[in-house]
Amino acid sequence: MIEQPTPDHRRAQRIAKASLGVGLGLFAVWLSATFIPALLWAAIIAIAIDPLYARAESRWPAGRRVWLPTIATLLIALLVLAPLTIGVVEAAREARTLLHWLADARANGLAEPEWVSKLPFANEISGWWQDNLATPEGTALQWDRVRGSFLDGNSELVGRNLLHRSVVFTFTLVALFFLLRERDGFIAQLQIAGKRMFGDSGDRIGTQLVRSVRGTIDGLVLVGIGEGAVMAVFYLIAGVPHPLLLGLLTAVAAMIPFGAAVLFAIAALMLVGQGAVGWAIAIIIIGLVVVGIADHFVRPYLIGGSTRLPFLWVLIGILGGVESLGLLGLFVGPAVMAMLILLWRDYIAGANRIAETPTAAVN
Incomplete structure (x- = not known):
């Protein structure tokens, strides 16, 4: 007769299985760190x-x-x-x-x-x-x-x-x-894993992650491309050498907050070198206006609206991500901040529900 495992035995098996999984996961991360x-x-x-x-x-x-x-x-x-x-x-x-x-x-x-x-x-x-x-x-x-x-x-x-x-x-x-x-299979597995690990919050965490990535792409990449296109037109009008190339570089730099100002300064120096001091000043002013509109109105709306984050936390996520992970941090930073704030709000909401329970019971 096969002996049935006791509750303590099953608990020990679960702990051993979890420990093995964590150990193998850490080892896999170490093996694949380059990729x-x-x-x-x-x-x-x-x-x-x-x-x-x-x-x-x-x-x-x-x-x-x-x-x-x-x-x-x-x-x-x-x-x-x-x-x-x-x-x-x-x-x-x-x-x-x-x-x-x-x-x-x-x-x-x-x-x-x-x-x-x-x-x-x-x-x-x-x-x-x-x-x-x-x-x-x-x-x-x-x-x-x-x-x-x-x-x-x-x-x-x-x-x-x-x-x-x-x-x-x-x-x-x-x-x-x-x-x-393998898109469908990956999505199904992630949904199952999210529900098992986080319960009802799993779907919301996954949805928040997707919104954060897409909002960051809209707010950084698309807005950066727009800034580069607008400035390329003004570079052409002002007579800046190679306006297309400089506009492309401006679009890339504009994906990082305040990065486009470096390209405006380079364009202005080129114009000063040609003796067009007036156009150099105009490029600086126009560039600052374009960046001001993008950074203070368009980006907060696109990124903050999608991630449901105050723009201060978005900015911290972006700049901290760039400092730690380079260009990849532009997208990872805001997503991490959005999920962290989501978990914090869930925690606060749970604490409020617990605090209200005795009152509801008395009433």
């Missing part, structure tokens, strides 16, 4: 495109296993690689001009521009320019210093970062393909 950013990127992209992908699946159900995830993955790859290709082509074109300019500067020195005399402390700036840049020897010395400080150990670091990011991007595409192919 966790790629998996997070794949999950973020899958959440972002899910409404369109679900619509495509309902229209072409026969292609959900192979060609629909393949097409979606290739489109995402194209969406990322196309701007990078444009930037590389534009940079290659400018590299030739820059090399000719550097060669001429090393041979003849850099003549002091006329606009230097219009700047504050013009005499001090002019004196420094004459001592360090006006002669071929001074220009060559300054260039050697800049080149030495940049190349000392940085070339190898740049190469490693480029290789690492290429591997992460490739694995992100692979993970995205499988996430899309």
Whole structure:
């Protein structure tokens, strides 16, 4: 006769099983630590495109296993690689001009521009320019210093970062393909796991996570693209060199709060170098107005409305995420903050219900 396990025995089995699961989970995280950013990127992209992908699946159900995830993955790859290709082509074109300019500067020195005399402390700036840049020897010395400080150990670091990011991007595409192919199964498993671990709050936590990611994408990516497009038009009108490339860089920088101001300053410096001081001031003013509208009205509405977070917590999530995780933190930070606030509100609501129970019983 088989002996039935006692309650204490079953409890010990559950503890052992949970301990084994936690240990294996931690070991799996340690093994796959290099690929966790790629998996997070794949999950973020899958959440972002899910409404369109679900619509495509309902229209072409026969292609959900192979060609629909393949097409979606290739489109995402194209969406990322196309701007990078444009930037590389534009940079290659400018590299030739820059090399000719550097060669001429090393041979003849850099003549002091006329606009230097219009700047504050013009005499001090002019004196420094004459001592360090006006002669071929001074220009060559300054260039050697800049080149030495940049190349000392940085070339190898740049190469490693480029290789690492290429591997992460490739694995992100692979993970995205499988996430899309097994979309229904993943969603069902996550729903079951959420209900088992968090009860009735599981669905709300999952919904909040999805809203946070999509709201952050709308508030950062789409608004950033809008800022870049608007500023590209003004760059073109003002005569800034390479307005398309600078507008693209502005769109990328605008995804980080206050990041676009750096590109406005670069554009203004280019205009000052051409002697267009008035347009330089106008670009700064226009850029600050565009950023002010985006950061104080559009982004709080899109991100705060979706995440149900005060914009202060959204900003902390974004900036803290960027500092800790880089670009990935732009999307992970607000999502983590939104789920944390949701759990906090549930805790407070539960405490209020417990506090009200005795009163209700007396009445």
